[in-house]
Amino acid sequence: MEPQAEPKPIPLMTPYKMGASLDLAHRVVLAPLTRQRSYGNVPQPHAAVYYGQRATPGGMLITEATGVSDTAQGYTDTPGVWTAEQAEAWRPVVDAVHAKGALFFCQLWHVGRVSKYGFQPGGAAPVSSTERMVGPQVRHDGSTKEFSPPRRLAAEEIPMIVDDFRKATRNAINAGTYMRT
Ligand SMILES: Cc1cc2nc3c(=O)[nH]c(=O)nc-3n(C[C@H](O)[C@H](O)[C@H](O)COP(=O)(O)O)c2cc1C
Incomplete structure (x- = not known):
């Protein structure tokens, strides 16, 4: 009998080297998905x-968008990482993902x-780069979501927003995200 040919690997399930040093065992990534369950x-x-349920050995997950400050907010019950309490609360989440052997990145946002x-x-x-408002958006259920007129930041205020990202990044790293397992 002819020997059976090796089945071709499914490309999605093949390893991938991301950047200089991150080794993924496969290419199925959890995209950032806003969940609105982070009360307060x-x-x-x-x-x-x-997140633990979605982690696999050598997989990669990206958190739901996570606020960098109190001005970064625009959706109910989205998580933040700008206070010590928030950063601490991320720690067991990160641990659950790492326990499964996956990489975990924190997606930082300012809305x-x-x-x-x-x-x-x-x-x-709301603070922005412009005074022009966002137009109303129609939700999936047909209702309309409206926004308030923003205030354009003065040039000298922008470093404060950059600083918010810097502090949130440090908190996220301290909580264990963006680390090799
Ligand atoms: C409910 C929901 C929440 C989402 N939340 C985020 C988010 O927090 N950050 C982000 O960058 N993208 C977010 N997205 C976009 C997804 O990550 C993804 O990029 C998008 O669904 C396109 O992927 P697809 O073409 O496979 O659907 C969200 C999408 C959905 C449906």
């Missing part, structure tokens, strides 16, 4: 279950003008 902007214990007064500290205008 603090990741909850069930996030460890959710800019995609926000409204109610999400902003002191009910202030």
Whole structure:
């Protein structure tokens, strides 16, 4: 009998070297997916279950978009990583992913003008690069989502936003994201 040919590997399931040093065992990546279950902007214990379930040895996950500051907010109950409490709350989530042998990146965001007064500290205008408003958006259920007129940041305020990203990045790294397993 002829020997059976080796089955061809499924490309999606082949290893991938990402950048200089990150070795993925396969190419199935969890894209960042906003979940709106982080009450008070603090990741909850069930996030460890959710992300842990989606982690595989040598896989890669990206967190849901995670706020860098109180002005970064525009959606209810999205997680943050700008306070010590938030960073601590990420730790067991990161541990659950690493326990399965996957890489975990934190997606940092600032929503800019995609926000409204109610999400902003002191009910202030959302901060942006422009004073032009975002037009109303129609949700999947047909309802309309509206935004507040933004305030254009002065040039000298921009370093503060950069600094928010810097601090959030440090917190995310301290919580264990973007580390080799
Ligand atoms: C419910 C939902 C939430 C999402 N949240 C984010 C997010 O937090 N950050 C982001 O960059 N993309 C987000 N996306 C976009 C997805 O990560 C993905 O890029 C998008 O669904 C396109 O991929 P697809 O063509 O495979 O659907 C979201 C998409 C959905 C459907």
